[in-house]
Amino acid sequence: MAPVPHGHVTLVQVARWAGVSAQTVSNAVNNPERVAPATRERILAAVEELGYEPNLSARALRNRSSSLIAFKTRPARTDKASLLMDEFLYALNAAAAEAGYHLILCHAEDGSANEIKAYRDLLKKTSVDAFVLAETHRNDDRVSALRSWGVPFASFGRSWDGDEATSWVDVDGRAGTRAATEHVAAQGHRRIGHIGWPAESEIGSERREGWLEGCRGRELETDLQAAVADTLEAGRQAAHRMLDSSRPATALVCASDTLALGVLRALHERGLRPGADVAVTGFDDSPTAALVSPGLTTLHQPIDVVGRQLIQSIDNLLAGDPRDPQHVLLEPELIVRGSSLPGPPRQ
Amino acid sequence: MAPVPHGHVTLVQVARWAGVSAQTVSNAVNNPERVAPATRERILAAVEELGYEPNLSARALRNRSSSLIAFKTRPARTDKASLLMDEFLYALNAAAAEAGYHLILCHAEDGSANEIKAYRDLLKKTSVDAFVLAETHRNDDRVSALRSWGVPFASFGRSWDGDEATSWVDVDGRAGTRAATEHVAAQGHRRIGHIGWPAESEIGSERREGWLEGCRGRELETDLQAAVADTLEAGRQAAHRMLDSSRPATALVCASDTLALGVLRALHERGLRPGADVAVTGFDDSPTAALVSPGLTTLHQPIDVVGRQLIQSIDNLLAGDPRDPQHVLLEPELIVRGSSLPGPPRQ
Numbered sequence: 001m002a003p004v005p006h007g008h009v010t011l012v013q014v015a016r017w018a019g020v021s022a023q024t025v026s027n028a029v030n031n032p033e034r035v036a037p038a039t040r041e042r043i044l045a046a047v048e049e050l051g052y053e054p055n056l057s058a059r060a061l062r063n064r065s066s067s068l069i070a071f072k073t074r075p076a077r078t079d080k081a082s083l084l085m086d087e088f089l090y091a092l093n094a095a096a097a098e099a100g101y102h103l104i105l106c107h108a109e110d111g112s113a114n115e116i117k118a119y120r121d122l123l124k125k126t127s128v129d130a131f132v133l134a135e136t137h138r139n140d141d142r143v144s145a146l147r148s149w150g151v152p153f154a155s156f157g158r159s160w161d162g163d164e165a166t167s168w169v170d171v172d173g174r175a176g177t178r179a180a181t182e183h184v185a186a187q188g189h190r191r192i193g194h195i196g197w198p199a200e201s202e203i204g205s206e207r208r209e210g211w212l213e214g215c216r217g218r219e220l221e222t223d224l225q226a227a228v229a230d231t232l233e234a235g236r237q238a239a240h241r242m243l244d245s246s247r248p249a250t251a252l253v254c255a256s257d258t259l260a261l262g263v264l265r266a267l268h269e270r271g272l273r274p275g276a277d278v279a280v281t282g283f284d285d286s287p288t289a290a291l292v293s294p295g296l297t298t299l300h301q302p303i304d305v306v307g308r309q310l311i312q313s314i315d316n317l318l319a320g321d322p323r324d325p326q327h328v329l330l331e332p333e334l335i336v337r338g339s340s341l342p343g344p345p346r347q
Numbered sequence: 348m349a350p351v352p353h354g355h356v357t358l359v360q361v362a363r364w365a366g367v368s369a370q371t372v373s374n375a376v377n378n379p380e381r382v383a384p385a386t387r388e389r390i391l392a393a394v395e396e397l398g399y400e401p402n403l404s405a406r407a408l409r410n411r412s413s414s415l416i417a418f419k420t421r422p423a424r425t426d427k428a429s430l431l432m433d434e435f436l437y438a439l440n441a442a443a444a445e446a447g448y449h450l451i452l453c454h455a456e457d458g459s460a461n462e463i464k465a466y467r468d469l470l471k472k473t474s475v476d477a478f479v480l481a482e483t484h485r486n487d488d489r490v491s492a493l494r495s496w497g498v499p500f501a502s503f504g505r506s507w508d509g510d511e512a513t514s515w516v517d518v519d520g521r522a523g524t525r526a527a528t529e530h531v532a533a534q535g536h537r538r539i540g541h542i543g544w545p546a547e548s549e550i551g552s553e554r555r556e557g558w559l560e561g562c563r564g565r566e567l568e569t570d571l572q573a574a575v576a577d578t579l580e581a582g583r584q585a586a587h588r589m590l591d592s593s594r595p596a597t598a599l600v601c602a603s604d605t606l607a608l609g610v611l612r613a614l615h616e617r618g619l620r621p622g623a624d625v626a627v628t629g630f631d632d633s634p635t636a637a638l639v640s641p642g643l644t645t646l647h648q649p650i651d652v653v654g655r656q657l658i659q660s661i662d663n664l665l666a667g668d669p670r671d672p673q674h675v676l677l678e679p680e681l682i683v684r685g686s687s688l689p690g691p692p693r694q
Contacts, residue, residue: 067472068451073440083634086433093420097454097465102473104415104451107444118444125414126449232638261638268640287430288635291579291608293615
């Protein structure tokens with residue numbers, strides 16, 4: 001058991017004392033019906049023992065605040081298969097609701113200048129407690145803008161500049177792509193190509209690195225690679241090129257489901273069977289990946305955990321939690337479907 | 348030109364006088380840069396002529412309001428192909444932003460009791476101007492709840508009870524399914540099956556009616572029909588049954604893309620080619636429909652128009668517009684892709 005803290009007692013100290021998460025203490029105070037009676041007892045004992053005063057705590061501060069967390073959604077329909085940001089929006093909304101917040105949506109055309117303007121307009125108009133950023137990149141103007149305004153935020157996507165001050169949650173694309181590469185290598189493939197994004201994409205570079213690591217670990221050649229736009233058509237054309245090569249690919253590891261679906265289209269055009277003739281993997285476990293026939297092997301991002309972690313980080317920030325910013329890198333899960341498995345022999 | 352109105356002049360009267368929409372007048376007042384100079388001149392002339400006082404108008408009321416419109420999003424990831432409600436959320440958010448509103452999201456588990464509770468909690472906590480409902484059904488408790496609280500709302504989905512008091516926008520599923528049925532009949536198909544939802548679904552019944560009308564118009568039999576849950580697996584099994592029939596279907600018109608993708612899986616399992624061997628159509632133009640090979644013929648809902656119309660309805664309601672509630676039924680567009688077209692002959 002931790003020593004009795006001195007000075008102003010925080011919710012986090014109560015949590016440590018009771019051996020539960022800060023969220024559970026928060027629930028015990030705000031939504032007691034959500035907490036098991038025994039746990040509630042233990043938390044109440046800790047509250048008494050430590051002299052915790054909820055009125056001086058984050059809860060009181062929060063009651064003077066809006067409980068609104070702002071998030072910018074994508075501007076319009078895209079033809080991307082991924083839709084990962086849609087899933088993220090639902091996960092974030094569910095996590096926010098659970099912690100007593102509401103999401104307020106922000107609308108902006110592409111480009112950080114537009115996004116920053118939308119943030120500023122929102123702040124002028126409505127009281128917002130915090131922002132969640134997504135799709136971070138190097139020299140991210142949004143970070144400096146929010147920081148200069150003194151607005152709390154956390155991001156889905158790491159600080160690519162190595163900025164330690166921002167709380168972020170991210171998914172390890174390098175580890176995921178390495179796992180996909182090792183999976184197809186384990187099926188016996190030796191000519192494994194990679195279809196990814198141009199070098200300016202930090203996420204794309206991470207995924208490419210994972211493929212390189214997977215190939216090098218098995219001493220496979222890495223000459224079959226393409227850096228293209230994230231469209232079905234670009235994936236289709238890159239696949240045709242790698243299959244027209246004098247020593248063609250027998251497996252294609254892609255940086256996205258969109259690209260992988262383009263590869264499936266190319267195979268369809270060539271009369272080749274995904275899995276049986278050419279193994280294909282994507283990234284993001286889009287809804288389409290489960291719906292195509294055969295299903296698309298891909299990497300699933302633990303998006304519910306991402307949402308909960310970000311809300312927890314924001315909750316800590318708003319509670320004035322003295323804890324350091326959180327940096328959480330999660331592993332994606334390889335979902336194996338028919339597109340990377342040898343099928344029944346051709347009739 | 349309309350007669351000069353007497354008494355309190357509304358924004359709508361200014362709009363009629365100037366021969367423009369209420370939205371354009373609103374823009375001229377709030378975002379003049381969005382309105383062409385000549386139109387602005389005409390509106391200003393109307394404002395002067397009628398003695399319109401923006402300070403007494405909806406704009407002033409709105410400035411005392413939150414400009415927040417609440418919308419409940421789906422609770423979690425589903426394996427549905429449709430994702431129509433995701434597209435709707437973006438369309439609604441874009442339309443809201445354009446009219447100077449922000450969306451605030453509401454989270455509730457399935458079931459109208461949960462949804463109503465979430466609405467009430469939100470209203471207690473935050474000042475919300477209006478709600479947008481979606482996925483309306485008969486005896487919709489949400490409508491009576493919002494009405495009893497005196498909260499303005501409009502719905503994506505008609506009043507199935509024939510309630511004339513609610514403003515709604517909907518898409519004509521009957522006309523859409525009839526168009527799909529006529530399209531496959533025009534390709535020469537005579538055994539056209541329908542895979543739809545159980546009778547308690549109002550939307551499903553409408554779509555089934557469209558198929559019936561399409562068949563009857565061409566004097567085709569309507570014995571091949573299935574009413575199943577909206578899952579890939581249910582679509583797959585229903586397709587197998589209709590293809591195992593002594594007089595099998597050569598075309599399957601489905602109530603959703605999810606069901607149609609189940610049909611594609613069944614065809615894949617039977618070694619049949621979509622389009623060339625069996626024509627398949629879906630409904631909703633999900634992202635997956637464009638991404639599978641061959642592409643899935645489907646009905647596209649004009650979701651951007653739905654979003655804009657709903658925001659316009661809410662804007663009218665909040666402006667105290669004396670206009671009757673709006674009831675807008677839009678036609679979906681048939682998107683023809685490979686799944687319903689004869690392909691190249693089998694090698």
